[in-house]
Amino acid sequence: MAVLNLARSSKILSNQTNVVAILPDEIKIQAKIPVIWLFHGLGDNGTCWLRKTSLERIASKYNVAVIMPDMQRSFYTNTAFNVRYWDYLTQELIPQMQRYFPLSQKASENYLVGNSMGGYGALKLAANFPDKFSAVATISPVTNLKVVQDIMPDYQAIFDDYQASQYQLESMFKKADLTQLKSLQWYVATGNDDFMKSDCDKFTQFLTKDIGLNLTYDEQPGSHNWDFWDMEIAKIFEWLPLGKI
Numbered sequence: 001m002a003v004l005n006l007a008r009s010s011k012i013l014s015n016q017t018n019v020v021a022i023l024p025d026e027i028k029i030q031a032k033i034p035v036i037w038l039f040h041g042l043g044d045n046g047t048c049w050l051r052k053t054s055l056e057r058i059a060s061k062y063n064v065a066v067i068m069p070d071m072q073r074s075f076y077t078n079t080a081f082n083v084r085y086w087d088y089l090t091q092e093l094i095p096q097m098q099r100y101f102p103l104s105q106k107a108s109e110n111y112l113v114g115n116s117m118g119g120y121g122a123l124k125l126a127a128n129f130p131d132k133f134s135a136v137a138t139i140s141p142v143t144n145l146k147v148v149q150d151i152m153p154d155y156q157a158i159f160d161d162y163q164a165s166q167y168q169l170e171s172m173f174k175k176a177d178l179t180q181l182k183s184l185q186w187y188v189a190t191g192n193d194d195f196m197k198s199d200c201d202k203f204t205q206f207l208t209k210d211i212g213l214n215l216t217y218d219e220q221p222g223s224h225n226w227d228f229w230d231m232e233i234a235k236i237f238e239w240l241p242l243g244k245i
Contacts, residue, residue: 012091020046039113045072052226054234067097077158080158107134116141140189189220191224194223
């Protein structure tokens with residue numbers, strides 16, 4: 001696999017940003033590569049999946065690209081102080097990566113994966129653009145923003161009162177195109193000692209019973225940490241419809 005750490009200038013953020021990309025060693029001429037958009041959690045950045053898991057070794061078995069943007073502490077949103085991370089992700093980063101690399105733009109070959117805050121980001125992106133992806137896998141996702149208020153001193157810098165209400169996942173899923181949502185495959189994993197487990201359970205029930213999604217729920221021994229996330233990322237690669245090399 002080729003591993004690239006790209007420094008780039010973002011017009012939307014008016015700042016320098018980084019994105020990490022994993023690409024197959026051999027790319028056929030004019031071929032388009034299936035792609036996993038892999039999102040990090042709060043307190044991490046786009047390099048964490050490489051540094052803290054077996055991602056590179058796992059990805060080397062598959063014909064897939066993995067794109068890992070650095071989203072800081074943004075919760076994948078335009079913040080209360082108008083730092084436009086959501087616009088950066090959807091209007092700049094993803095289209096630009098599709099121009100830089102021969103990434104497939106077919107929904108059937110685009111997948112969203114994330115842990116913790118990144119799980120929230122993956123679910124949010126899928127709810128807003130369900131026609132762009134075919135599978136969503138989240139590990140220990142933040143599913144209730146109220147849970148992070150006590151552990152996030154800069155919470156008010158990200159969410160004002162309006163955003164905290166409108167950006168709850170249930171609100172976004174209720175407004176989404178249900179037919180499109182039901183066409184996707186969904187995977188949620190949580191450790192049975194995760195402090196967010198009860199909220200994750202409630203949200204998973206909402207997705208399956210109220211929305212009617214085809215969802216695989218994996219509850220295993222573990223907590224809200226990299227030991228659990230490292231174990232689950234290998235399962236997710238097996239679960240996704242990826243072609244092996």
